[in-house]
Structures are given as structure tokens and as C-alpha cells.
Amino acid sequence: MGLLSDPVRRRALARLVLRLNAPLCVLSYVAGIAWFLALAFPPLTQRTYMSENAMGSTMVEEQFAGGDRARSLARDFAAHRRKSGALPVAWLERTMRSVGLEVYTQSFSRKLPFPDETHERYMVSGINVYGILRAPRAASTESLVLTVPCGPDSTNSQAVGLMLALAAHSGQIYWAKDIIFLVTEHDLLGTEAWLEAYHDVNITGMQSSPLQGRAGAIQAAVALELSSDVVTSLDVAVEGLNGQLPNLDLLNLFQTFCQKGGLLCTLQGKLQPQDWTSIDGPLQSVQTLLLMVLQQASGRPHGAHGLFLRYRVEALTLRGINSFRQYKYDLVAVGKALEGMFRKLNHLLERLHQSFFFYLLPALSRFVSIGLYMPAAGFLLLVLGLKALELWMQLHEAGVGPEEAGENPPHPLTQGVGLASLVAPLLVSQAMGLALYILPVLGQHVATQHFPVAEAEAVVLTLLAIYAAGLALPHNTHRVVSTQAPDRGWMALKLVALIYLALQLACITLTNFSLGFLLAASMVPAAAITKPSGPRALYAALLVLTSPAATLLGSLFLWRELQEAPLSLTEGWQLFLATLAQGVLEHHTYGALLFPLLALGLYPCWLLFWNVLFWK
């Protein structure tokens, strides 16, 4: 503090910031990216460990042996499903009751804001079936959930079979928590409807019948997706809605039973690297890390478990993968892992809270804690801070030569920035953001009347049109500022934009690091160097390439590249359009925040930089 209150040193510091600004910015940016890539390497990644005592030291013995029963139940379910064309509610009710569960159903319906072309649905109505296994002599204050989301076709019928077989096996004396076996229709929509009804809230405009049976506070949930009788590996998904993650202990628990049962378990479809000493291991973990970051940044639930996290229910999804590997496991192995997980969760005295809630996973058994990954984003945001500081000093002419400054101390009042000239661009860009958020869904009917497009196309095209129109709009409605300082106007605008961007990115990074980091990595360089003089065309190209929409497009290509399923340009464009529609839909159906965040927050902010570039 003494450093800053001493005018002489302060001036020296200011000169340092001004003179070394560009190198410092470059250094900081490079440091941020390098730090992020280094997260996949051993000193920064740690081995995961079980923090929860109740689950760590106690042993359970899995006795599940109902593989044949699971298979026959799955066959019955698939047959009934094919016959009725929808979820065989009566059959499920009967079967669940026969294994000793308390069975309830819940009907729900939802009209989507516009037709969902990916899942081919618009007016959705379905029925969820759930059975509660009451723990003996317990007061139904806590429960665990095993959920199987069922899509439109009869995939996932093996999961239903396994779930029912587990339910039949679970009539044991040792349960201390109730177990809810839930089969939802229309996959995530059904899950959302059930969760909202269970917590008696309505946040997405879902119409559903109230639940007749409840089982207290849900402590943990596991979603199961299986589509064949044998699996070669189990993939675990943790990323939830808006990038929320379950407590790391739940993942540790899964990993424990993977090892115990000798199962092959993957994360993001990637196996664990075996060899950490050579370069291959860390390289593979960089890929896994990037996949996780992309998945988390998208803010969409990576499985039905993602919707539980909002209600503070720790949850993850297990997916049975059947690939061409040699060793295959049957349903008994998967059932044993699930039984073991539930029995250990049954031991929990408190909610899962001991381990990390914020983490990145470069491999299944390695994690990066929040304290280690935050500096990466911090370095990137420092660039914005340094640039803002430079502009502020230039505006106040601090840091000019000490002799002149000493003789003529700056008069902040006379050099005041014309804040009035900033009002118009700020308002116009915010209005554009608001239009981008509201108009596509609101104006879809108008668009379909006047143009030969379907509703979903209309929404996406309106979205793109408004996005592009934002670039062409004349933001510079201001009158000519004082002639003595022509640079003052854009500098002030850029200063405001830099601070606005830094604040937004910092807030996003705190809640969803992946999204914050991706946006910072793409938007910061262009934001830092944009100015109305110099090679404008180059700046403009750079700015467009790093706009939020372009970042999304780039992320899609990177994601498919990392999944070893590269996209061609046209495929990429198609996927981009579909993703836009999905993003808007997910905002309306599940309350995903990526779309409003981009439309109302980052897009207007980005427009300010565009405005700076074309400042006259």
C-alpha cells in the first residue's frame, strides 16, 4: 500500500505499466494458456481419494446375482414397449409392485417453445413410473434414487431390466434410506417433470400431476443407461446443468467399485492413461481434460443426472458402452457395482460434502482442484485488467514524464471523460442483446408466415440474422466529441467494455470455470488489441473470429476432433445450427443459462468492442 501512496513510486509503477503493457499482456495470456495445458500433468493433477469416512473404510459385499432375471425383464419390457408404442405403464406398475415396491405414476405434458428437430418432438406428454422401496423401521426422511431415462425408442430397456432386478434383490433389512426406482419417459423432460413435482416447484412451465408418494430428502442419485446385454466398458458422466458437478466423492465411489469389480471404466469415452512417466499419458489426459471443459462449458446436462444437481442432489450417469473390445461384462457385473454404490451411499450419515465440488478431471483417478486451475483464468483476466489500467492512465495522463507531471499536476475535472457519449452505444448494444434473447422465439410465427421455413429453422435463422444485424447497426449515434481529444471517446468506451467483459468473465469463471476459461481464451486477445486505428480489417476479422458464436462453432469442431470423429465444414455448419436450436430449447425446458448469458451478457459486450473498432 505504501507503494501506491508514495507519489514517486506510484509514478514509476505507472510508467512501468504503460511502457511494458504489451509484453506484460502477451506474457500473461501465454502464461494463462500454458497453465491450463499444464493442468493435465502430474504436479498439478492429484490422485483422487475418498474423503467421506462413512463410505471409505466400511466394506460391503455385493450379492447381486439376478443377471438372468434382468435380461428376461428387459426383454419383456422391450416387447411391451414395442407393442404399446409408449412406456408400458401398466406392466411397469405390476412388475414393480410384484417385487415389493410402493408404486406411483406421474403424468406430465409440455409444449416446447418450438419444435425440437433433433429429438423430433413438440407437444410432449408422458407418464413417469416410480416405485419406492421403503427402508424398514426408518422414517422416510432420506432417500436415494436410481433413475432410468427412457427415450422414444426402446433403447435403455436393459437398464430398466437391471433396475427391476436390483429392486427385486434389494428387499433387505440393512437399508436405512428409502430407494426410489424411477423410470422417466421422454428422457430428460420426464426427469425434469418428476424433479419439479417432487420438490413442488414449477420453474420451466411444465404441466404435471402432483406426486402421490415421496420419500424425504434425496441424498444421491444415479442415472443408468444401458442398451445391450453385455458391456465392454462403463462410461461415467458428471457434467450437469450449467456446468454444475456432483461432489467428487460420488465419482470416487464409482471408481472404487470399478476397481473392485475389475470393470473397464472410462471418462468422456477415454480410458485412463496407464503410463504417466512418458509423454503419452499426459497427452491423453489433455484430451480428456479438453473434452470435459467443452462438455462443462456447454452447460447442458450430460445425462439425466445433470438435472438433479440443481436440487443439491449429488448425481452421476453411468453409460454401458458396447464396443468391439474383447472382454465383455454381463449385467451381473454392472448390477454388483450399482448395488455396492447404493449400499455405501446407504451408510452416509450426512450429505456428501467432504470432497470437492469444483474440479476438473484429466483422468478418472486424477483431478485438479479449484485452487490449482483458477490461476489459468486469472492470468487471462489479468490481460483485461492491464489494458484497462493502461487506458485509464492514458485518459488521465498519469504516468507522463515526472518533471511535467510534478509541475502541472493533472486536473481530473477538466480532463473528465465524456460519459454521455457512452450512453448511446451501451444502450444500443444491450437492446440488441435483448432482441437476440426475445425475438427468435417470439417472432417464429411471423417468420413462418412470411418465409418458407419451419418454426425451428425460423428461430435459428432469426437468431443468426439478429446476430449479424448487430454488426451493421450504427452504434455511433453520438455527436462529435471535443476536437482536442479525438481519441478520448473510444478510449472511454473501450475502458468500459474491458471492465464489463472482465467482470462478466470473472463471474462466469467462478461458477463454471470451463465456460469462463473458453470465453476468456477466445475473447481476450481481440478485446485487448482492438482500436480504431491501425490495420482495421485485420482487427475486424480477428474480432469476428472470436465472437461468442464463432467460439461456439470452433468449440464444436474441436469437440468432434477430440472425439476422433472430425466434422466436415457442411456437417459442422449443420451441427452448429442444430446446437443453436438446442441451446434455446434447453434454456426454456431445463433452465440452462448459456443462451441468456451469451445473448444478454457477452454479445452486447462484444458489440462494444466492434463499436470501438469502427469509432469515427
Add this chain to the structure above:
Amino acid sequence: MAAPVRIFLLVLLLLGPGGWGRAEPPRDSLREELVITPLPSGDVAATFQFRTRWDSELQREGGTDHSFLRYAVLPREVVCTENLTPWKKLLPCSSKAGLSVLLKADRLFHTSYHSQAVHIRPVCRNARCTSVSWELRQTLSVVFDAFVTGQGKKDWSLFRMFSRTLTEPCPLASESRVYVDVTSYGQDNETLEVYPPPLTTYQDVILGTRKTYAVYDLLDAAVVSNSRSLNIQLKWKRPPENEAPPVPFLYAQRYVSGYGLQSGQLSTLLYNTHPYRAFPVLLLDTVPWYLRLYVHTLTITSKGKENKPSYIHYQPAQDRMQPHLLEMLIQLPASSITKVSIQFERALLKWTEYTPDPNHGFYVSPSVLSALVPSVVAAKPGDWEESPLFNSLFPVSDSSSYFVRLYTEPLLVSLPTPDFSMPYNVVCLTCTVVAVCYGSFYNLLTRTFQIEEPRKGGLVKRLANLIRRARGVPPL
């Protein structure tokens, strides 16, 4: 709705006549009975009741003084053998003789339902109630789950349930009986048979339906003497099918709605499934003070319309002193669901007030529902002293209804919980950082700094200038 197990400490000390105390009760020492009820699901419920009565020198004073009325609930209690042992020791024969030999802990705690109670109340000895007796009634209800222990078979015997048989009554008992519910629910033929065949049967209206019981009186020498032990067996003639159990006329459900750690809502659903009769229900709620109730948000809706309670008594909570008390008399329309909801905000506790496992959540006690439920068949109010003990659990006020008290499930509510692993670190570090930074930043932001050259330097500077002058260099 299979009510889960819980134990309530409900101490009702009324200095005055007991609820249904009649004048001049017979001065019996001990009555014990066991009621076995096969459930439609194939499970078997067993209810023990023991009643002891003794004279007391305590004199009754004037009318009932409501300032002595106390209500306390401990919602968090996991029943285990530690609860059973002291309970058994209250019995005159302990578990040495009589029905109590069946109370084997390892069997009783392998059941799917367990409810254990102690009731104590004063009973008037004469019409003017100038002297009172005290009555201690102990009840224990368990439900044996066919799925858990039956290995697929649904036939039961005393030995299979308790791994004991009955040999002799408690010598102190004036009455020692086993009742087995043999009511045929279905059509003409009986669904189950009991062995050995009962000597007598007993018919009564319980919970509004007519029931038939096979009675085994242990004091009757013929019952036990044949094989020196009594092992009652139940055989299903037609195995019961797995169907949804019959729905009672009144049941309730309670839950916490909402998410997040700031606010929430307590909702109680009251179901009246009677096809054409409405009846009133007295709802008693105690809510701990750390859930701050917003009384203006209290809404009661039945069939989509607002339902105005005819009586409301509300006593607000005092922090750390007393809980909220909310008592309402609500009319439940026929075949309806009534939803009583009230919003609350979660309070921040002092950090020493958290329980040892704060992330488990905090319990909210169940609501208590008291109601006169319409009967299906008319019953005539009997003489409570003469009829079996289980009658007094569901007293009939007039021929058309019976009294029921229901407890909803307790709730688990999580409160905002600090991270107890490092409270000192966090508190101390933040306070220090804030304290150090605040002053400096405030200084920097509010002051303007100007350089003022000192007129005269200090001693060191003067010395330095002397040396500089000697060297011919301009002074500082």
C-alpha cells in the same frame, strides 16, 4: 400408507381426569394382550399392549389447568434395542413370563415397522374425581414383512415370528389374551385359517369396519395345557395377491418444497377419501424456530378453492426459546386433497449451535392430525373397561365415527452450513485481509497526494550533503 417407524416422546401430563376415564375403575394390576392382524399384502402385524394401574395419593385440584399441558417431540430417534430394554423392564413380569416372553430383540428389529409407546395418565377413581389412579399403558407394534423374512412363504406362526411360543401367563396378570384377526374380507369363504382352533371369538367394530377375532385366553388352562405351549399358526387358504393395499379414509403426507438454502415451503397434504362425507381435522404443527415461518403465506386449498379454517391458534417462535406452534381446525370436503402450505426462511445458526453432523440436516417434527373419521358400519360405544385394550386406541364417540390420531412423517431440512473443517482459518484470514486492505484502500481512494520537498533534511541528509560538498558534487 405404511407409516414408517418412529418413536415419539409424547408426554401428556394432565392433572385431572384422563381423556376417557370413567368413575370407579376396577383396580386391576395388569392386563396384557397380543393382537395379530394379517394384512392384505401377506405381511403380519403384531401389537402388544400392557396396562398397569395403581392407586395414587396425589389429589386432584379443581378443574383441568391448561398451563400444565405440555407437548414435546423428538423427531430424530432411531429405535434400537436400547429403547426396548428399559421399556421391557417396566413390565411386572419383565420378559420372564406371559406375553412378554415373545419380545425377543433380534426378531423385533428384523421387522419392517416398529412402533413403541408408553402412555401414562391419571384416571378418576370416583364420580367427583377426588382421588385418582394412574394408568401406565405400553404398546408395541411391529409388522413382519413377508418379503424380508418369509422367504416367499406367507404362512406364519408365533414361533416363526418371534422364535418363541407361549407357555404360561404372567402370574400378576388379571387378563392375558391373544387376539387373531380372522375377518374374511372377500366373499363368502374364509381366506385364512388359524391353528389351534380358537375356543371363543370376539366381534367388534375397529377403525369403522367390523372385525372378527379368534381369542386365546392364557389364563384358561385348556389353551396352554394340551402341549404345554401355545404356538398359534396362520395359514392362508388363498395366497393374497400383490395388489395395492386398501386406502384409508384419512391419511396425510408432509414434505418440504423448493430448493436452495434460503427459503422453502412446508406442505402438508390431507387426503379425505370418503366418497360423500366431509369431516373436520385438527392439525397441530410445531416448527423449530430456525425455520422462520411467514404466516401470511399460510394457504389452505381443497379442490382448487381456498379452505378457511374455522379455528387457528398461532404462537410465534422465540429464537432459541420456543418453536412455532400452529393449530388449525380444517374441514376436509368429501373425496378431496387439502393442501396446507406455509413458506419459511432458513435462519443462520450460531456456529456452536450446529449439531455434530450439520450436513445431515435438521429435523422438523411431524404434524399431528386428530380427527373423527366416519365409520363404514355403526358401532355402539362400549364400556372401555370391559372391552379389549385395543378398543381404547380408536374410541368411538358416537356410532357413526371413530377417533384417529395420525402423525405425518418427520422432515429433514438442510440449513446453510459453514465449512466446519476450517472456520478459524477462514474467519481469521478474511477478517485480517479485510482489515488491512480496507484502511489502505480507503486512504488511497479518498486522499490526494502531493509531493512536498522537506526544507531541512534529517541528520543523515545533512551529513551526506557535507560529504557531497567536500567532493564537489551538487547536494541532495
